[in-house]
Amino acid sequence: MPAIKILVGTVYGGARDVADHIQPMLEAKGFTVEVSEEPSIADLENKELDAILISCSTTGAGDFPPNFDKFYHTLHEQGAALSHLKYGIISLGDSSYDETFCDAGKKMDAVLAEYGGQRVGRPLEVDAAEHFDATEPAGDWIGRWADQLLQAEIA
Ligand SMILES: Cc1cc2nc3c(=O)[nH]c(=O)nc-3n(C[C@H](O)[C@H](O)[C@H](O)COP(=O)(O)O)c2cc1C
Numbered sequence: 001m002p003a004i005k006i007l008v009g010t011v012y013g014g015a016r017d018v019a020d021h022i023q024p025m026l027e028a029k030g031f032t033v034e035v036s037e038e039p040s041i042a043d044l045e046n047k048e049l050d051a052i053l054i055s056c057s058t059t060g061a062g063d064f065p066p067n068f069d070k071f072y073h074t075l076h077e078q079g080a081a082l083s084h085l086k087y088g089i090i091s092l093g094d095s096s097y098d099e100t101f102c103d104a105g106k107k108m109d110a111v112l113a114e115y116g117g118q119r120v121g122r123p124l125e126v127d128a129a130e131h132f133d134a135t136e137p138a139g140d141w142i143g144r145w146a147d148q149l150l151q152a153e154i155a
Contacts, residue, residue, distance in 0.1 A: 002050040002153065003032045007039040009056030009068030009104065014134050015092050018126075019055045021135035022142040029146050039071040041080050044112070051120065051149050052085060054108050055138075057092035062100030064107075072104075076111050083116035086152055088145050089123035092134050101125070120152050121145045 004026060006019040019035045026033045031050075036043070044052060059065055064072050091105020102125045109123055124141045126134040 001030055001032045002150070003048065004034075004051050004053055004149075005043055005046075005049050006033065006035045006053045006055055007043060007068075007071075008035060008037045009039070009054070009065040010037065010092075011057060011059050011065045014128075015055040015057045015065075015090070018090055018092070018134050018138045019053075022138055025139065025142050026146055029143075031146070037067050039068060041071070041075055041078075044075070044080055044082055044085055044117075047084050050086065050153060052087045053090065053145075054087065054105065054112075055090040055092075056104050056108060058097070058100060058102055058104040061097075062103030062107075064104045068104065068108075072108065072111065075115070076107075079115050081116065082112060085112065085117035086120050086149060087112050087117050088120050088149070090138055090141070091123055091125045092128065093125060094128040096129055101127070118152070121148045 023033045091102040093102035
């Protein structure tokens with residue numbers, strides 16, 4: 001069974017709620033799914049995993065949640081061998097933060113691509129000004145993302 005690990009970066013729990021909501025949806029499609037709020041570069045380099053899905057909010061002024069901060073900065077500074085990696089991005093933000101809207105997800109996407117990762121599908125950006133509950137747009141998005149991942153696995 002294809003294996004996915006969801007790495008959650010959150011301050012108030014919204015990105016965790018998203019992960020918990022989509023986990024059974026992915027399992028129903030035949031994936032095994034693990035959710036973690038302790039991301040590591042070893043997760044990214046783990047070739048036993050078929051994909052990493054990032055579910056991460058933005059805090060401060062375009063900053064990472066505390067549980068993602070060291071992970072991102074270590075990856076940014078030291079790099080990793082990610083040419084095997086397929087990943088997806090779910091980014092939680094608020095458009096009232098204008099210039100830093102969903103910056104953490106954008107930075108994560110950029111650094112994973114920089115070190116060779118291949119993004120599956122387009123990133124999902126959930127705007128808190130539009131969606132009180134981020135699980136709703138994430139639930140709409142995840143089915144197509146899973147199908148795109150399966151297609152990428154076959155190709
Ligand atoms: C203090 C604070 C700072 C924030 N800064 C940003 C920001 O710079 N950019 C953005 O897009 N959203 C920002 N947000 C909005 C959050 O990312 C958004 O509410 C998100 O849904 C929170 O997800 P979480 O519950 O997983 O932490 C901020 C929210 C707070 C409370």
